[in-house]
Amino acid sequence: MQTNFSLAQLADPHVAESERILRKCVHCGFCTATCPTYVTLGNELDSPRGRIYLIKDMLENGRPADKEIVTHIDRCLSCLACMTTCPSGVNYMHLVDHARAHIQETYRRPLIDRLTRAMLAVVLPYPSRFRAALRLAGLGRPFVGLFEKLPALKPVAAMLKLAPASIPPASPMASPGTHAGQGAKRGRVAILTGCAQSVLDPAINETTISLLTRLGVEVVVPEGEGCCGALVHHMGREAAALASARQNVDAWIRAIDQGGLDAIIITASGCGTTIKDYGFMLRLDPAYAEKAARVSSLAKDITEYLAVLDLPEPVRKPGTIVAYHSACSMQHGQKITRQPKELLAKAGFVVREPREGHLCCGSAGTYNILQPEISAKLRDRKVKNIEATGAEIVATGNIGCITQIASAAKLPVVHTIKLLDWAYGGPKPEGVSDAKLVAAE
Numbered sequence: 001m002q003t004n005f006s007l008a009q010l011a012d013p014h015v016a017e018s019e020r021i022l023r024k025c026v027h028c029g030f031c032t033a034t035c036p037t038y039v040t041l042g043n044e045l046d047s048p049r050g051r052i053y054l055i056k057d058m059l060e061n062g063r064p065a066d067k068e069i070v071t072h073i074d075r076c077l078s079c080l081a082c083m084t085t086c087p088s089g090v091n092y093m094h095l096v097d098h099a100r101a102h103i104q105e106t107y108r109r110p111l112i113d114r115l116t117r118a119m120l121a122v123v124l125p126y127p128s129r130f131r132a133a134l135r136l137a138g139l140g141r142p143f144v145g146l147f148e149k150l151p152a153l154k155p156v157a158a159m160l161k162l163a164p165a166s167i168p169p170a171s172p173m174a175s176p177g178t179h180a181g182q183g184a185k186r187g188r189v190a191i192l193t194g195c196a197q198s199v200l201d202p203a204i205n206e207t208t209i210s211l212l213t214r215l216g217v218e219v220v221v222p223e224g225e226g227c228c229g230a231l232v233h234h235m236g237r238e239a240a241a242l243a244s245a246r247q248n249v250d251a252w253i254r255a256i257d258q259g260g261l262d263a264i265i266i267t268a269s270g271c272g273t274t275i276k277d278y279g280f281m282l283r284l285d286p287a288y289a290e291k292a293a294r295v296s297s298l299a300k301d302i303t304e305y306l307a308v309l310d311l312p313e314p315v316r317k318p319g320t321i322v323a324y325h326s327a328c329s330m331q332h333g334q335k336i337t338r339q340p341k342e343l344l345a346k347a348g349f350v351v352r353e354p355r356e357g358h359l360c361c362g363s364a365g366t367y368n369i370l371q372p373e374i375s376a377k378l379r380d381r382k383v384k385n386i387e388a389t390g391a392e393i394v395a396t397g398n399i400g401c402i403t404q405i406a407s408a409a410k411l412p413v414v415h416t417i418k419l420l421d422w423a424y425g426g427p428k429p430e431g432v433s434d435a436k437l438v439a440a441e
């Protein structure tokens with residue numbers, strides 16, 4: 001694509017990076033067919049190619065964002081299916097991240113939208129605040145029907161519908177410290193405690209630590225870790241996202257200095273995509289660029305790490321039919337497609353893949369709160385495809401997808417690690433049938 005930026009504009013490294021990305025796009029439109037919002041809404045401006053044109057026009061003319069571009073960029077899930085499809089290697093992720101930051105700087109949203117976004121940004125990344133908010137959600141639940149009738153309050157209704165009826169207690173294993181591996185030491189890793197996942201399902205990291213330590217891996221929960229920054233990053237709040245990234249880089253570099261790390265384990269693929277991008281996000285900060293790149297190179301999804309650990313034979317063979325839902329951040333963001341399925345199959349599960357596996361379930365960070373109607377359409381489409389597999393359970397590697405799919409599916413939805421842990425001797429995950437269970441030889 002031809003671009004017409006001035007030399008003065010290109011002196012801004014963010015603009016220069018976007019210009020490099022724009023020039024790679026050849027307008028072929030292959031990406032439209034796999035874009036969930038284009039498939040759902042049928043509008044070219046809600047396709048990757050349409051959004052790329054809108055972003056180009058805004059940046060090239062140095063214009064503040066307007067209502068039209070905000071509408072179509074807000075509808076983008078950042079699912080990155082377009083990046084998987086694109087034959088020209090267009091880095092849509094970095095382009096849309098830049099557009100979102102530009103929108104945040106130059107566009108004044110309606111009051112209720114500003115308040116909703118500000119509330120999400122100051123609550124979700126902090127486990128104690130998020131836990132308190134979920135407790136309060138019980139008081140608002142009787143008013144969901146009323147909020148749904150008022151367009152401006154639909155995000156509030158969506159939030160209340162997604163809030164679980166009960167919240168598990170905080171996990172002591174999330175506190176800073178070291179969990180020693182059993183037997184011969186096979187490695188030393190840090191684990192991201194995270195934010196929303198540690199409140200909604202602390203058992204995911206507990207299970208991960210339990211399995212890794214049983215396999216001989218020492219697991220460190222470093223002092224000073226926090227939210228990865230993805231939630232605010234996707235809202236265009238760059239300063240907050242970079243502050244989170246720097247805080248985590250500091251925590252992990254300290255852990256490296258105190259005994260080395262083979263990997264930084266992440267159990268939510270949405271966070272993994274962002275942490276693997278820290279090197280890019282902090283490239284312009286001389287004090288952090290190198291450290292951030294080092295952290296990004298160590299970041300591993302738990303399935304990526306287990307896949308190269310040479311696992312023993314499972315202690316039981318569940319035989320359960322599992323529909324594996326690959327989160328967008330897993331398959332498109334991190335290009336991890338084989339490992340979770342292969343690990344499940346090796347552990348004795350029968351793995352089925354739903355049709356249209358490339359399409360997002362509509363969770364996408366805060367998307368299911370901020371765009372509840374499109375999100376619900378995508379969720380229902382996803383659940384229909386999952387249920388058509390005839391599976392007994394759904395496995396996935398991202399807490400956002402777990403919450404989203406479970407809000408409409410009849411079958412249990414669990415994190416992949418819980419099924420693997422069960423096969424390798426851990427407790428049976430809640431809601432899973434053991435009717436086909438056989439002891440391994």
Ligand code: SF4
Binds near residue numbers: 046077081092
């Ligand atoms: S990130 Fe997803 S929703 Fe956004 S343009 Fe690409 S395919 Fe479409």
Ligand code: SF4
Binds near residue numbers: 032049052082086089
């Ligand atoms: S597939 Fe790639 S090159 Fe083709 S229009 Fe989409 S972004 Fe541009």
